[in-house]
Amino acid sequence: xxxxxxxxxxxxxxxxxxxxxxxxxxxxxxxxxxxxxxxxxxxxxxxxxxxxxxxxxxxxxxxxxxxxxxxxxxxxxxxxxxxxxxxxxxxxxxxxxxxxxxxxxxxxxxxxxxxxxxxxxxxxxxxxxxxxxxxxxxxxxxxxxxxxxxxxxxxxxxxxxxxxxxxxxxxxxxxxxxxxxxxxxxxxxxxxxxxxxxxxxxxxxxxxxxxxxxxxxxxxxxxxxxxxxxxxxxxxxxxxxxxxxxxxxxxxxxxxxxxxxxxxxxxxxxxxxxxxxxxxxxxxxxxxxxxxxxxxxxxxxxxxxxxxxxxxxxxxxxxxxxxxxx
Numbered sequence: 668x669x670x671x672x673x674x675x676x677x678x679x680x681x682x683x684x685x686x687x688x689x690x691x692x693x694x695x696x697x698x699x700x701x702x703x704x705x706x707x708x709x710x711x712x713x714x715x716x717x718x719x720x721x722x723x724x725x726x727x728x729x730x731x732x733x734x735x736x737x738x739x740x741x742x743x744x745x746x747x748x749x750x751x752x753x754x755x756x757x758x759x760x761x762x763x764x765x766x767x768x769x770x771x772x773x774x775x776x777x778x779x780x781x782x783x784x785x786x787x788x789x790x791x792x793x794x795x796x797x798x799x800x801x802x803x804x805x806x807x808x809x810x811x812x813x814x815x816x817x818x819x820x821x822x823x824x825x826x827x828x829x830x831x832x833x834x835x836x837x838x839x840x841x842x843x844x845x846x847x848x849x850x851x852x853x854x855x856x857x858x859x860x861x862x863x864x865x866x867x868x869x870x871x872x873x874x875x876x877x878x879x880x881x882x883x884x885x886x887x888x889x890x891x892x893x894x895x896x897x898x899x900x901x902x903x904x905x906x907x908x909x910x911x912x913x914x915x916x917x918x919x920x921x922x923x924x925x926x927x928x929x930x931x932x933x934x935x936x937x938x939x940x941x942x943x944x945x946x947x948x949x950x951x952x953x954x955x956x957x958x959x960x961x962x963x964x965x966x967x968x969x970x971x972x973x974x975x976x977x978x979x980x981x982x983x984x985x986x987x988x989x990x991x992x993x
Contacts, residue, residue: 746797785949855971
């Protein structure tokens with residue numbers, strides 16, 4: 668269970684000033700070493716945020732010169748708060764809470780002698796004063812920095828696969844409480860949903876798995892003027908590693924800027940899922956995609972990596988603002 672870690676991280680982040688020293692103290696007490704912890708403050712056009720990256724070395728991971736693959740867990744969001752307009756944590760903070768709770772739990776497991784095989788890299792950013800973006804059916808959270816900056820600090824080339832965790836409640840296409848996963852996205856291809864991930868999801872939740880729909884628009888970069896469900900799959904535009912979205916969902920459309928809207932039960936489920944994937948992935952028991960089938964697709968239809976770029980902008984094209992974060 669990850670209840671304790673989720674509650675601790677929630678309480679840690681529910682603060683108008685999330686100090687780097689406080690974060691360091693918390694994670695060092697969990698067993699994270701100073702060499703595994705990195706935090707930096709970046710200022711953008713709409714404010715500033717703190718990017719945090721935690722690298723948890725595994726027993727047989729690449730950082731020890733061994734062969735177990737590295738999993739990336741990215742907490743994707745616009746901001747954890749919308750001060751001064753809103754007091755407290757917003758719904759959009761769920762991705763950050765999930766990712767950091769995973770780091771705390773995996774570190775504690777290692778301290779007790781239950782270290783994972785592979786390395787795990789956890790990354791997210793923490794902005795208590797993010798802007799609110801008007802949108803229908805509900806308003807969303809923006810971010811103080813541009814998407815390419817977020818990807819630069821959150822996507823690590825050492826990640827062999829990525830789970831991108833994001834609040835995905837402001838829509839009408841996935842209307843179920845809990846969390847849902849996406850098909851695997853790799854270099855412009857929307858691939859088959861991973862059977863291994865579906866198996867883990869069923870075991871963790873005790874329910875039938877849920878998969879949210881992904882369109883071509885969703886896997887293209889922000890800034891190209893087309894609609895995106897949200898930013899959950901934006902990491903796929905910055906890596907060739909397979910990316911799967913882990914969407915924390917609701918039955919109704921919930922504003923990303925709403926306070927009092929985080930469901931601790933759902934966050935804990937998502938965190939526990941990510942931890943179980945980390946265990947299996949490091950032990951080479953969990954595949955995000957069929958490599959041979961992917962090669963077959965490329966041989967038949969060519970590379971789709973151009974979808975990771977802004978493409979060819981036609982003269983006079985109208986730019987449509989992205990409705991969700993950031």
